[in-house]
Amino acid sequence: MALSLEFNPHTVMTCDPAFSRLALSRLLTEVENDSPMGHGALSLLFPLTGKAHLVGVTGSPGAGKSSIVNKLASLYRHPTDSCPCMKVAIVAVDPSSPFTGGAVLGDRVRMRDLCGDPGVFIRSMASRGALGGLAHATSAMVQVLDAAGFDLILIETVGAGQAEVDVARLAHTTLVVEAPGMGDDIQAIKAGILEIADILVINKADRPGVDTTERALCAMLEMAHPSTQDDAFRNCNAEGGPAVWIPPVLRTIAIENVGMVRLKQSIEDHRHYLLASGEWACRENARIRAEMEALLRDTLMARWRSGLPSGAYQSAMNALLCRSISPVEAVERLIEQN
């Protein structure tokens, strides 16, 4: 389907709001579908990116990620403190079926509080086969929303297990949301998702087992940062600036709006820490470099495939499947043919 509305990055949010939001929405579809128009727009928009604070929200299915995103976005829209009101975009990823490619995207169900607010834009995405907790195009869609002038972009991952850690590479600040009663202390010392947390959230904190979960997470943090005292998660160096960031462990009950102001304050603290310590720039650079390398890999792969003689791939695959050649030999054979 053709994009019938012209997307001009400089005027997108200034003309008729309904129509500019439709242009933005259609552009997001083009970018999600990796179309030539999407590529062109991304090139045009790239110089306008880099302003938004990207906050990732991950954690196990049912821990309350969508509810937390809903309440956080409301707080940023209607601040209770002296902070300015921010424009908030939400990108919520849910899994695609590995069999049919279809998906049910249900994160909006928990985000009703945000309806009717022109300063909020919510977009659901299917993971479309990607395994790291985000979709392939999530990063590109976040760039579009960044360029469109949203100050805060909340990125909600699919319900994550232990290894879906892509969001930490994309976001400036990563929230890992847990609920009480998930696994024992050994889970807390395993590598993976807990390591990527900048802020650990124990949601549903009115449920039994919350003390145990909090103890396990705090014990894990103590092992990672043995020099810190109990209340030292904002350790200061001689100049009074933050020296090292120790992830706080926060209790929330998102649906009752308990603990959310404290969580928002932590996100702001982390943003100030990133800017003061220079880590904001480090994370940005690492992300852009990683994205560039992934793009290079995909482009080379696509180019190589298109230069392959027709049938070569299938014949190598057939030889491999009847075990007459090994996978290593199959790859060598294919590389030689192109």
Next chain:
Amino acid sequence: MAERKIRVLVAKPGLDGHDRGARIIARALRDAGMEVIYTGLRQTPEMIAEAALQEDVDAVGLSILSGAHLALVPRVIDLLRANGQDNVRIFVGGIIPESDVPRLVEMGVSAVYGPGTSTQSVVEEFRRILNQPG
């Protein structure tokens, strides 16, 4: 370039609280390879139009069991058009009297499904209608 996925918003406008039908349709469309955005119960026409806009959907499925379809459906259609989404197809399911179907079609509804419709036929008709040029 990835293929263009069909994106469908499944919504329950109005005040009836029964979403079994909407969930079954959402599941059937998912199994047919479509991406279904489900918004939950008790949506206003404004909420539905806003979600359709932000999600850039190809179709909106409205499940109505309350008898308010002749009030709710035109409101949703008007709002979609006001937002510039003239090409979005509207499907209605639920308890809809046979005699109201022609009026809904006249308003711009692509198809109406009552109790007993097979999910297979819904999927086939969705595919056929959505592949027609708008």
